Amino acid sequence: MRNRLTLAPAILTTAALLTTPAAATERVTPPLSWPPAQASGELFAHIGEEHLTDEDGPRVLPAVVAEVGKYQPLALMASADKSDNGTPAKLEDYKATVITPLAAAGVPVYSATGNHDRTAPAPLPGGLPGTLDSSTYRSVFADQPFPWGDAPPVTRAPFAPQVRPANDPAGASNHYVVDIGAARWIFLDNSCYEITVCDRFQNPPFPDAEGFPGQFAWMTAKAKAAKAEGRKVFLVMHMPTQDDRPGHSEPTPGAHTMGEGTSPDNGTLERLAAEAGVDGVFAGHIKVMQQYRAGGVPYFIDGGAGGKLYKNEDEEVGTDSGYWYGYRLVRVTPEGVQTDAVPVVVPDGISVEAPAVLERGRSAELTASARSPATEGVRVDALELRDPDAAAARQDVDKLPNPARIWTTGDPLVLAPVASPTDDPRRDPATQTADGRFQARCPGLAPVTVTSGFASQRAFVKVPSRDGEIVRSLARRGSTIGRARRSTKLAALRLAQPARLIVRVMRGGKTLGDLERTCTPTRKPISIRWDGRLEGKRVTRGTYSVSVRVASDRPSTVRRYKVKVR
Numbered sequence: 001m002r003n004r005l006t007l008a009p010a011i012l013t014t015a016a017l018l019t020t021p022a023a024a025t026e027r028v029t030p031p032l033s034w035p036p037a038q039a040s041g042e043l044f045a046h047i048g049e050e051h052l053t054d055e056d057g058p059r060v061l062p063a064v065v066a067e068v069g070k071y072q073p074l075a076l077m078a079s080a081d082k083s084d085n086g087t088p089a090k091l092e093d094y095k096a097t098v099i100t101p102l103a104a105a106g107v108p109v110y111s112a113t114g115n116h117d118r119t120a121p122a123p124l125p126g127g128l129p130g131t132l133d134s135s136t137y138r139s140v141f142a143d144q145p146f147p148w149g150d151a152p153p154v155t156r157a158p159f160a161p162q163v164r165p166a167n168d169p170a171g172a173s174n175h176y177v178v179d180i181g182a183a184r185w186i187f188l189d190n191s192c193y194e195i196t197v198c199d200r201f202q203n204p205p206f207p208d209a210e211g212f213p214g215q216f217a218w219m220t221a222k223a224k225a226a227k228a229e230g231r232k233v234f235l236v237m238h239m240p241t242q243d244d245r246p247g248h249s250e251p252t253p254g255a256h257t258m259g260e261g262t263s264p265d266n267g268t269l270e271r272l273a274a275e276a277g278v279d280g281v282f283a284g285h286i287k288v289m290q291q292y293r294a295g296g297v298p299y300f301i302d303g304g305a306g307g308k309l310y311k312n313e314d315e316e317v318g319t320d321s322g323y324w325y326g327y328r329l330v331r332v333t334p335e336g337v338q339t340d341a342v343p344v345v346v347p348d349g350i351s352v353e354a355p356a357v358l359e360r361g362r363s364a365e366l367t368a369s370a371r372s373p374a375t376e377g378v379r380v381d382a383l384e385l386r387d388p389d390a391a392a393a394r395q396d397v398d399k400l401p402n403p404a405r406i407w408t409t410g411d412p413l414v415l416a417p418v419a420s421p422t423d424d425p426r427r428d429p430a431t432q433t434a435d436g437r438f439q440a441r442c443p444g445l446a447p448v449t450v451t452s453g454f455a456s457q458r459a460f461v462k463v464p465s466r467d468g469e470i471v472r473s474l475a476r477r478g479s480t481i482g483r484a485r486r487s488t489k490l491a492a493l494r495l496a497q498p499a500r501l502i503v504r505v506m507r508g509g510k511t512l513g514d515l516e517r518t519c520t521p522t523r524k525p526i527s528i529r530w531d532g533r534l535e536g537k538r539v540t541r542g543t544y545s546v547s548v549r550v551a552s553d554r555p556s557t558v559r560r561y562k563v564k565v566r
Contacts, residue, residue, distance in 0.1 A: 027517075028431045030408040030449035030456060035340045036426070037071050041333035042158075042181040045071060045107075046236070046300070048079035048284020051116070051307030052094055055377035061306035063344045063373045064327050065098050067453055069105040071329065074158075074180050076107055077236050079284035079302070080114025080191070085126025087119060091140040099144070108159075110148050113137060113174050114238045114284065115191040129193050132201050138171030147176035148187075167209055174202050175215055177222050183332050184226035188215055188237040194263045216272055223276035232279045232332050240283040240301050241266040242292050245322075246394045250310035256286045270294040279337055280330070286310060288322045289341055292399050300339065300401075302328045308377035319384040320393040322400050325372040329404075338426075341401035342453045343383055345370040350457035351382070352450060357462050360498065363418055363439040366407065368450045368457065385452055386435070387422070403452060407436045410447035413500045413519045414463050415440060442500045442519035443470075443552035465552045469496045474548065474559055481565045487531035490561060491548055494525050500551040503528055507544050515546070532565045541565055 037043075045068045051057050068076055078098070083090035099109045116127040119136045146153040146164040149172045155162045158181035174189040192198040199206050199214040212218040223233045243255040255261030258269075273281060274295025281299045287310040290301040303310075304325040309317065317323040326343040349371035355364050369382035388400040406424065409415045409431050417433035424434040438448065443465035449458045472494040481488045493501070503516035513534040520526060528548060532539055543564050550557040 028408060028410050028412065030410070030458075031406065031451050033071070033454045034406040034451040035329055035331070035338075035342070035404055039331065039426075041331045041338075042183065043071065043073040044075055044077060044180070044183070044185075044330040044332070045073040046077045046079070046282045046302050046328045046330060047305035048238075048282070048301065049287045049303035049307040050078065050080065050082050050094065050098065050305045051084065051287075052082065052097055053084045053090060054306060054308045056308065056374035057306040059373040059375065060304075060325050060344060061097060063346075064305050064325075065101055067342070067344060068327060069102055069107060070454055072105065073107060073329070075178075075185075076102055076109045077185060077234075077282060078109060078111040078305075079236055079282055080112050080238050081116035081127065081284065081307070082111070082114060083126075084116055085120050086117045086134070086137050088136055088140055091117070091137065095140070108145060108154050110178055110185065110187065110236075111141075112187050112236050112238050113189045113191045115193065118191060132192055134174060134191075134201065134203070135171075138174075138203055141172035142170065144172060147178055148172055169204050171203050173204065174198070175204075175218070179226070179231070181332065182230075182334075183232045183234060184222070186219055186222055186233065186235050188219060188235060188269075190237050190239045190258055190265065190269075193239070193260070194258050195265045195269065216268060220272050220276050223273075223278055227277045232337060233277065234330075235273060235278055235281040237281070237283055239285040240281075240299060241270050241294060242299070243286055244290065244292060244395055244399050245286070245288065245310075247314065248310065249312045250287075256310070270297070273297050280339070282328070282330075289324055289326055289401050290322045290399055291341075291401055298339075300328055300341075302326070302341070304344075309380075311378050315394075317378060317380045318382070319386060319400065319403055320388050320397075323378065324380045324383045324403070325374060326403070328401075340404040342404045343370050343385075343455075344372060345453060345455035346373050347455075348457075350385070350450060350452065350455050352448075352457050352459040354448060354459035354461055356460075357464060358415070358438075358440040360440045360443065360463055363437060364461075366436040366438065366448060366450070366459065366461075368405070368436070368452075370403070370452055370455065385450060402434075405450055405452040406432050406434055407438075408432050408449045408451065409438060410449070411444060411500075413442050413517065414444035414446035415448060415461055442498055442521075443554075444500060445553060462553055465499070465554060466497050470499050470552055470554065471550050471557050472496045474550070474557065476559075476561060479561065479563055481530060481532040481563060483566055485531060487529040488563075489527050489529050490546055490563060491528040491559070492525055493528060493548070493550070495520060495523060495550070497523075498552075500549075501526065502547075502549040502551065504547045504549070505530070505534060505539075505544055506547060507542070512539070512544075530563070539565055 082094040120126040160179040189198045287303045309323045354366040368385040372380040385405040388397040418437040440463040478488040498521040501520045
């Protein structure tokens with residue numbers, strides 16, 4: 001004779017109503033960062049316009065450095081400028097603010113030369129055309145790892161070169177190549193407002209030991225050689241080749257490129273980069289976050305690392321103009337290159353607007369904004385964490401980067417993400433969306449978290465039930481599961497209105513797995529069954545506890561049954 005369970009099921013009710021954040025269910029844990037710090041491929045970071053001596057440089061730049069350090073990229077690539085003038089004290093301050101803390105975090109820094117990194121003759125301010133002296137720059141950064149400086153190179157894999165040639169001249173280099181894993185990074189010097197002008201003031205000098213007459217020929221050969229090896233090729237330089245800001249007046253009304261838009265080097269660089277198969281060009285010089293394409297090659301202006309943004313009185317800061325503070329992450333995988341423009345945000349600096357109540361079946365778009373560390377120069381107190389708006393932007397929105405962010409629902413049974421055609425392919429489609437649109441599914445209270453970089457903020461959305469009862473009946477049926485593959489009906493449930501049904505198997509106080517986790521809208525009888533298997537595997541013989549929970553925005557109904565598996 002088989003033993004039969006005779007213990008009556010306990011009827012439990014949650015102690016707190018699901019009308020407060022403390023009672024919200026959060027089955028899904030939001031990501032620690034977005035973009036994800038842990039992912040396949042090789043991660044790099046890029047910054048530009050660090051300008052430590054600008055009004056907000058001492059606040060913005062250290063915050064950027066701290067964020068980059070948390071991401072633990074293989075290296076940080078900088079397009080400069082480092083300060084307002086390349087004096088020894090200011091360049092040493094830059095080292096203490098950027099290079100030293102990142103070195104402690106295991107992240108080497110490689111930098112291009114900016115026009116403000118060269119030393120202006122007194123009493124002229126730094127950065128003006130004709131400022132050609134980089135002797136102080138070469139001296140201050142000579143202690144950096146080769147190939148930027150003269151110190152021993154980074155010798156751990158996957159860095160190369162790992163030996164400094166005997167004929168390498170003393171002092172920091174103005175142009176150089178570093179290979180890291182699957183990527184070759186080529187640093188060019190256009191800080192003299194033209195590459196061809198800078199060729200006369202280079203370290204190493206041209207013509208070089210390989211016979212190259214200047215940077216264009218040198219870059220082309222180095223890029224093509226890397227492509228032949230199957231590497232991705234990136235260029236890092238200070239000045240971009242295009243400036244598409246409409247109606248700008250800062251720092252001048254002209255294009256803030258090589259030669260203020262007049263140099264033929266802009267077109268030459270674009271042509272040679274395309275011919276060599278370059279995969280991306282990274283620049284600064286313009287204190288803005290923008291991007292564009294030339295000859296099929298993507299160009300990124302990441303000028304938000306500390307300098308006062310080049311916004312005039314007629315322009316707005318924010319996503320629709322590109323005037324915001326941040327940095328860029330670059331992830332190289334066998335499938336391609338993924339880049340993300342990431343805002344720098346003060347602690348607790350994200351604000352979320354979300355409906356407190358959303359009726360079942362309705363959808364809503366949640367919005368968020370982020371506050372930067374800038375407090376004295378050009379402030380960005382409410383950067384919109386969304387795609388640029390074509391109706392509000394004064395330029396082609398394809399040239400404006402999307403601030404990195406992801407929205408995560410804590411309970412997709414209550415609030416489910418609604419994907420858009422341009423949604424982030426890296427998201428978990430069951431719980432995440434980059435655009436903040438969610439649909440109310442089942443009654444309950446769901447936390448929703450937006451994450452940008454390592455900053456996040458949470459809101460709560462209630463999906464209300466209708467008046468009246470929720471559970472019409474919940475009756476026990478079988479209590480023993482035999483060795484046959486047939487399932488046993490453990491309980492029968494009938495709902496009066498939609499609710500979440502969570503059926504969980506437990507033993508010894510530990511949860512072993514869920515048999516059911518659904519939003520159940522039907523009024524038809526629901527059969528709760530188990531065949532003694534979890535994740536396709538038969539459990540061991542013995543007695544288990546099966547919890548049946550019916551949850552909504554009210555106190556949950558919970559019944560626990562003892563079930564014997566033979």
